[in-house]
Every structure is written in C-alpha cells, then in structure tokens.
Amino acid sequence: MTVLLLDHVAIATPDLEAGSAPYVALGLHPEGPDEEVASQGVRVRAFQVGETLIELLMPTREDSPIAAFLARKGPGLHHTAYRVADLNAEMTRLRADGARFLNEEPTPGRAGSRVAFLHPKWGAGTLIELVEHPAGGHG
Numbered sequence: 001m002t003v004l005l006l007d008h009v010a011i012a013t014p015d016l017e018a019g020s021a022p023y024v025a026l027g028l029h030p031e032g033p034d035e036e037v038a039s040q041g042v043r044v045r046a047f048q049v050g051e052t053l054i055e056l057l058m059p060t061r062e063d064s065p066i067a068a069f070l071a072r073k074g075p076g077l078h079h080t081a082y083r084v085a086d087l088n089a090e091m092t093r094l095r096a097d098g099a100r101f102l103n104e105e106p107t108p109g110r111a112g113s114r115v116a117f118l119h120p121k122w123g124a125g126t127l128i129e130l131v132e133h134p135a136g137g138h139g
C-alpha cells in the first residue's frame, strides 16, 4: 500500500503579513525566509506543523494563478500537496488511470522541489499538487 505524506496546505493571501496573523497567534514561526517562485508568480511563507507545511501564497504579478484565485474567491484554502518519491513515475501511473494534469511536465516548486498539479475537476472540487523533493530534502 502506498503511504502518502501531506507535504503542504496552501493558502492564498494578498498580503503575507496579514495572512500570517492567525498562524503567529497559534504560536507558529515562519520556516526560514520567504521565497519567491518566479515560474508560478508567487511569494511563499511557510509554517511547519509536524511533517506538513502551511504555505501562504501571495501573487507577485497579475497573471499569477493566485491573483486569479483571489479575484474570484478571495483569500483562503487554495490547494493540498502530497509528497511522492518519483514524480514522473506517479504522473505516468495516474495518467494511465485517466488523471488530468495541468502541466505536461514537472515544474519548479519551493525549496528546490518539482511539482505537478491535477485539475480541480479530477480532484472532486479541490486543486491537488504532487511534490518531489530533492534527495534528502523535505521542504
């Protein structure tokens, strides 16, 4: 049986400071410095909770997927992400099962990871991401 780890829960926010307030009040501290992921048009602040990160995503440009989400729905839960050991193999396996990926190939994510997104319709109404970390890394 495959055991997946919940890598991160991503929250869209127009402002990292305002978005951080509830997590700081809960007693959490940001994991290292904020990181810009240019290919996705986001700035990320991460808070660790056990093995999982809460990732706050702020758009850095108008055509960012996060800017579109905020315009349509406002701040809130954007996606969940699951850690896999071999992203290409997992994409091949899921495609053979009829899954619909939003990207043809893995794309760069936070902290040197490679990521791929599944369409929200395939995710039964939620956006699902798969994450492969570099050897030895886990966010």
Ligand SMILES: CC[C@@H](C(=O)O)C(=O)SCCNC(=O)CCNC(=O)[C@H](O)C(C)(C)COP(=O)(O)OP(=O)(O)OC[C@H]1O[C@@H](n2cnc3c(N)ncnc32)[C@H](O)[C@@H]1OP(=O)(O)O
Residues within 6 Å of the ligand: 010, 037, 040, 042, 044, 057, 065, 066, 068, 069, 077, 078, 079, 081, 102, 108, 109, 110, 113, 115, 117, 120, 121, 125, 126, 127, 129
């Ligand atoms: C930090 C870097 C990296 C990491 O390391 O973890 C990241 O997480 S980057 C995160 C941001 N990047 C992405 O989200 C990339 C993948 N996303 C996309 O390609 C698009 O956002 C989208 C999911 C295809 C939506 O595109 P958009 O043009 O904004 O909307 P559509 O109108 O085409 O939406 C289709 C359909 O999907 C629903 N939707 C959209 N976003 C979500 C969401 N986050 N959760 C659930 N549902 C979502 C949208 O409401 C539409 O539904 P219908 O109206 O019923 O068709």
Ligand SMILES: [Co+2]
Residues within 6 Å of the ligand: 008, 010, 055, 079, 081, 129
């Ligand atoms: Co993500």
